[in-house]
Amino acid sequence: MEPEVRLLDENKRRLDGRAVDELRPIKIEAGVLNRADGSAYLEWGGNKVLAAVYGPREAHPRHRQDPARALVQCRYNMAAFSVSDRKRPGPDRRSVEISKVVSEALGHVVFKEQFPRTSVDVFIEVLQAEAGTRCAGLTAAAVAMADAGIPMRDLVVSCAAGKADGTLLLDLGKEEDNLGEADLPVAIVPRTGEIVLLQMDGHLTPEELETSLKSAIDACHKIYEIQKDALRRRYAVTTEHGGAPPPPKEPETEADTPPTTEEPKPEEVEAPEPVVPETQEGE
Amino acid sequence: MAVKVVSELTRNHIHRLAADGKRVDGRGPDEYRPLKIEKGFVGSAEGSARVHLGKTEVLVGIKMDFGEPYADSPNKGVLITAAELIPMASPDFEAGPPREKAIELARVVDRGIRQTKTVDLEKLCIEPGEKVWLLFMDMHILDYDGNLFDACSYGVLGGLSNTIVPASRLEAEDYPLEIQHQPLSVTAAKIGNAIFLDPSLQEEQVADARLTVATDENGDVRAMQKGLNGSFTFDEIKEIVDRARKAGGELRKQIVG
Amino acid sequence: MVEKSAGRELVVPGDLLGTADLKPGMGTFAEDGKVYAALLGIKNERSGYINIVPLSGRYIPRPGDSVIGMVTDRGPSHWLLEINSPYPAPLHVNEVPWRVDYGDTARYLDIGDILLLKVLLVDETKRVVLTMKEHGLRKLTGGQIVEISHSKVPRVIGRKGSMISLIKEFTRCRLFVGQNGRIWIDGDIDDVHNTISVIKRIEEEAQVIGLTESVKSMLEEMYGPSPVE
Numbered sequence: 102m103e104p105e106v107r108l109l110d111e112n113k114r115r116l117d118g119r120a121v122d123e124l125r126p127i128k129i130e131a132g133v134l135n136r137a138d139g140s141a142y143l144e145w146g147g148n149k150v151l152a153a154v155y156g157p158r159e160a161h162p163r164h165r166q167d168p169a170r171a172l173v174q175c176r177y178n179m180a181a182f183s184v185s186d187r188k189r190p191g192p193d194r195r196s197v198e199i200s201k202v203v204s205e206a207l208g209h210v211v212f213k214e215q216f217p218r219t220s221v222d223v224f225i226e227v228l229q230a231e232a233g234t235r236c237a238g239l240t241a242a243a244v245a246m247a248d249a250g251i252p253m254r255d256l257v258v259s260c261a262a263g264k265a266d267g268t269l270l271l272d273l274g275k276e277e278d279n280l281g282e283a284d285l286p287v288a289i290v291p292r293t294g295e296i297v298l299l300q301m302d303g304h305l306t307p308e309e310l311e312t313s314l315k316s317a318i319d320a321c322h323k324i325y326e327i328q329k330d331a332l333r334r335r336y337a338v339t340t341e342h343g344g345a346p347p348p349p350k351e352p353e354t355e356a357d358t359p360p361t362t363e364e365p366k367p368e369e370v371e372a373p374e375p376v377v378p379e380t381q382e383g384e
Numbered sequence: 385m386a387v388k389v390v391s392e393l394t395r396n397h398i399h400r401l402a403a404d405g406k407r408v409d410g411r412g413p414d415e416y417r418p419l420k421i422e423k424g425f426v427g428s429a430e431g432s433a434r435v436h437l438g439k440t441e442v443l444v445g446i447k448m449d450f451g452e453p454y455a456d457s458p459n460k461g462v463l464i465t466a467a468e469l470i471p472m473a474s475p476d477f478e479a480g481p482p483r484e485k486a487i488e489l490a491r492v493v494d495r496g497i498r499q500t501k502t503v504d505l506e507k508l509c510i511e512p513g514e515k516v517w518l519l520f521m522d523m524h525i526l527d528y529d530g531n532l533f534d535a536c537s538y539g540v541l542g543g544l545s546n547t548i549v550p551a552s553r554l555e556a557e558d559y560p561l562e563i564q565h566q567p568l569s570v571t572a573a574k575i576g577n578a579i580f581l582d583p584s585l586q587e588e589q590v591a592d593a594r595l596t597v598a599t600d601e602n603g604d605v606r607a608m609q610k611g612l613n614g615s616f617t618f619d620e621i622k623e624i625v626d627r628a629r630k631a632g633g634e635l636r637k638q639i640v641g
Numbered sequence: 642m643v644e645k646s647a648g649r650e651l652v653v654p655g656d657l658l659g660t661a662d663l664k665p666g667m668g669t670f671a672e673d674g675k676v677y678a679a680l681l682g683i684k685n686e687r688s689g690y691i692n693i694v695p696l697s698g699r700y701i702p703r704p705g706d707s708v709i710g711m712v713t714d715r716g717p718s719h720w721l722l723e724i725n726s727p728y729p730a731p732l733h734v735n736e737v738p739w740r741v742d743y744g745d746t747a748r749y750l751d752i753g754d755i756l757l758l759k760v761l762l763v764d765e766t767k768r769v770v771l772t773m774k775e776h777g778l779r780k781l782t783g784g785q786i787v788e789i790s791h792s793k794v795p796r797v798i799g800r801k802g803s804m805i806s807l808i809k810e811f812t813r814c815r816l817f818v819g820q821n822g823r824i825w826i827d828g829d830i831d832d833v834h835n836t837i838s839v840i841k842r843i844e845e846e847a848q849v850i851g852l853t854e855s856v857k858s859m860l861e862e863m864y865g866p867s868p869v870e
Contacts, residue, residue: 134527135439136474139697151526153472157699157727168766176479181522182429182445190468191481212679217766219727224472228443229428247654250698252679255655292655332653332681336696391711392753397785
């Protein structure tokens with residue numbers, strides 16, 4: 102069955118000019134929101150996605166608390182205006198499913214046992230959707246979690262491969278997604294190669310599946326570098342106005358070693374002399 | 385989740401400053417936080433504006449579609465306003481259907497637009513009684529540090545002012561949506577006896593009363609909403625309206641100009 | 642260049658920190674004989690341990706920490722304190738300097754009160770016990786609170802309290818720094834404002850080498866070269 106629209110030209114170039122194994126442009130910025138404990142903004146082709154993390158914080162409702170570990174709970178949501186036909190606000194079955202698989206993927210890398218009875222709440226908001234919003238959202242969420250200081254084994258990174266116009270393609274675009282034959286979103290833990298999210302729909306031979314999976318995983322490793330770069334840029338900014346005198350032998354306040362005690366006691370530091378009399382407080 | 389408790393210490397501090405006409409962040413009584421508007425941020429919407437008002441951030445998307453008119457106004461397009469206080473924006477916002485705070489916000493912003501006839505709904509009629517444009521104004525709150533009324537009001541006006549009517553779906557040419565008026569809200573908070581414009585979250589949390597005044601480009605009043613448990617005197621209302629007209633004029637230049 | 646934060650190595654979760662002889666310390670984990678970063682932060686080796694000094698994250702209470710908490714609720718024999726950590730912390734009537742009869746907690750501390758406290762105990766499920774019994778612990782009145790990331794607290798205090806002394810020397814404000822990132826400041830209104838700007842600068846530039854010098858010149862700009870005696 103030949104699609105009406107040709108998705109590839111005779112040179113195997115795609116509608117947006119990409120090669121079959123080429124990613125759309127990806128840009129990530131960490132730490133973009135004020136209220137959240139951690140956040141990230143990501144553009145991936147025509148996708149614009151924000152991710153925010155709150156926590157670890159006391160899990161609500163209480164009966165959901167796990168006495169042994171933290172919950173990692175993600176809520177994926179699409180803004181009403183993020184798609185060409187306005188989407189009704191609020192969760193639908195699709196977004197509930199995505200929230201679930203993304204929570205599970207992210208939960209795999211968090212040191213959950215360090216924070217019993219809490220939850221790490223991850224919010225993904227799709228502001229503008231093209232195709233592959235769950236991959237974009239998950240990739241942004243991992244950056245937001247690191248930005249929030251959540252202890253993790255590694256980041257998680259996601260990318261899809263698929264098939265359209267009879268050809269295996271990396272990172273399906275909008276038309277490829279709509280008209281294509283198969284879609285295979287994947288997320289991995291890059292350091293170990295573990296696959297922590299995998300969905301597929303369409304039609305692939307076992308050989309095609311293997312090739313697609315491999316190509317999605319390779320792409321994940323590239324995106325991983327963009328994630329790490331975003332996190333480094335966020336905190337490297339602070340160095341600029343400091344000039345760069347040679348680093349002292351040790352930072353000013355960290356204490357001596359062992360894992361348990363790190364910083365010196367705060368020794369609360371009441372000013373010796375009440376230059377300001379108490380009464381002035383009420384002035 | 386419970387309403388966030390504000391410490392007595394912070395409350396006293398803000399009140400003490402207010403008694404001297406001073407604010408926690410050093411602003412003047414009528415001084416707005418830095419306002420930044422980025423129009424056309426969302427490509428999938430017919431119009432959009434991303435607004436930063438200090439540390440508050442909202443994204444407004446305008447979507448257009450066609451549908452049936454209401455029976456009592458067969459020759460008018462339909463205006464639909466919705467606000468989502470998504471849990472991303474604040475640890476105090478919960479997921480779920482809009483609660484009263486979101487509904488009030490959407491309705492107050494809607495009134496400013498509707499009452500001024502910012503958009504001429506009759507021009508959004510395609511076939512009387514059969515087919516009209518539906519104009520959706522969706523306000524997505526991303527970061528909450530106070531004064532959502534104004535941030536959303538500016539976002540909606542900014543979004544409408546770059547909306548393109550997708551008439552090509554009806555085999556006509558796309559055209560920019562015509563904006564007839566420029567209503568803008570200005571919100572005041574009363575703390576003790578002081579009245580400050582553009583309250584921050586901290587100020588909102590300790591405020592006794594709040595008043596939102598939407599004025600148009602002529603300085604006429606087009607929508608108002610008083611909120612919170614406290615009260616205003618007659619003279620205070622007059623004073624706020626006066627200050628809102630002035631501040632509105634300045635802000636209008638930044639948003640539409 | 643971006644890898645270094647003014648000469649210190651910035652790492653992200655999953656980064657390999659070393660092998661063999663280094664022992665995994667704070668913010669790290671070991672796997673297959675290798676040590677990796679579990680946190681976004683600055684790498685730091687000390688006495689055979691490799692640690693990550695975090696740049697963000699929630700405050701996790703540890704015994705002995707001084708913290709500034711707010712009363713959010715009360716029961717007949719305790720108050721519940723919000724201490725900026727994932728865990729709400731009870732303050733039992735036995736841990737306050739007064740004799741409080743059962744059911745009489747409201748007479749002593751009210752919801753919204755700000756207290757200077759010490760973390761007495763943290764059990765393995767992270768349940769926290771607070772105390773207000775030690776010397777200097779009390780209800781704070783007047784002044785105001787600023788919040789910073791708890792990870793920047795050591796920088797605000799400085800080595801052996803050097804940074805805080807410097808600030809106080811110039812601004813003459815009274816200060817308490819809670820390990821949970823809350824700082825109480827009291828003094829003349831302009832001095833308090835100056836103190837807050839200095840603290841915000843320290844928070845922003847916590848990673849910068851030569852921070853003390855930069856803070857000192859900031860204070861000198863505000864107050865002139867030598868502090869008032």
